[in-house]
Amino acid sequence: MNRTPSTELELATFAGGCFWCMVSPFEQLPGIHGIISGYTGGHTENPTYEQVCYGGTGHYEAVQITFDPVIFPYRKLLDLFWQQIDPTDAGGQFHDRGESYRTAIFYHNEGQQKEAEQSKTALEESGRFDKSIVTQILPAARFHPAEDYHQEYHKKKPAHYKRYRIGSGREDFISHHWSKPENPEEIKQRLNKIQYEVTQNSGTERPFTGQYWDHTGEGIYVDIVSGEPLFSSRDKYDAGCGWPSFTRPLREYSIKEKIDTSHFMVRTEVRSREANSHLGHVFDDGPQPTGLRYCINSAALRFVAKEDLENEGYGEYLQLFE
Template identity: 65%
Template structure:
């Protein structure tokens, strides 16, 4: 058994803080709960409408040798507004504050270094106010609040969007595209597919019949999107997958073009057109992600460490 650690983050509504971590390799469990206050065993109502001092938070059990704490911190900053002292997005009040609760001195040092790097980056014009404080007792929330993104995905997506969180993340963490530069760095086909919602020819693309193990990342942003562990031959002539590596890294959008009703698939931060997702009764997930090779960069399993995606090597452990 690999060693495990705990990480605890407050980032506003805990419904929105589970999915970003939940499907990453090396993540054992993500629990929604309350921490940082003075009331024992608080309820959701007491935290939201009372004076418990607690914040809504998530506690993550993870394997640091697979998904290091530094990676968790990078992912955490991308979910929040670290310049807001009084809540997060449309959720106002101290119970929705941001905080990093460190469990040991190493986590404290890494968190402080990560916060300073964010401050020095100039990404935000306002000061970074998220505190780094010792972990306190964590109280799991009621079952109805656990893994809410799975229990009620439609309401979850609406809540994230309507709260302002999605727009904030896109504005501050999305890739700022330079169309001229993209035209110079991408091939005409890659540009047409990723930026103009084009489609490459079937059976005449790089990865439709790829047999090498590895992962596919967004060509523009480098976001890890799909793995060959979920790739299969659907007979359509394009790379097909039963699921993405993490549903948090993609966005689906209704597409009514060509007098068809489809769901377009885009990368979250890169905002690249990737392809479409279709119902597929023959696979366990009941979904087929039909993706253009021209929107992807393939990283072979043996190159994951050198390319900075070493945590995804775990996806192929059963193959060795």
């Protein structure tokens, strides 16, 4: 497949409840050129946040994404969109109620409309939810950017944002419906002893024994359980600790952090979002520009070489190595 970047970017517009929570899932993905929070689908010009939430303007809170369809196709954006919402709720999203918090896909061309309808039908037929999918598929309307305060809110107010995601019920819903829980026995059959101990029981491999602690090939490292992309060889370095070390994940959204007080220490554990695999810990003694050291167990990872990315379904990450 030709992965040469397109000269024509496209827009994707999604309403998924509070727009604060609809930015980070799409950030840091290959081919994503910008994400704006705003209002669409209403009947008032230049609406304000107060008007949209309390004034009955008919607008949805939404995000508009500028993307390269060659690098990151629209169908993958749709997959991510569904994984952020409760598509069976017609009255809002989680603790946020009212018309401005309804969900919708706003298509910008016939191709997007067709793919959106197909994805909605596939989700309905999957049986993942025991109620009907009510998310609407609508033609794109004028999009009004929200006030500066709301843009990239998760970066401006990270502590409040995290509390909001949890307190609203969104985080628990996504974890329950979109994580990839598997029968522990089935996982045990697929993993070797140390892989299972690390990912499922929060174990730690002995330093300098893992497969990747001194690995130098070009490619990405994915979750051994789910295949979710986690780290790039471009961000890997030798920290001298005997475990693979990275300055950053491929996407911050793919990593969950948790306080770990085991072994009479206070550390920050890192887990994968999709499979909830234990990966390792993150420390603040890494090199610049991040100052972070993601100390990860080899047993939690699988390496996909640069030359195999396309064949294994990770072709969008080829641009990292060009």
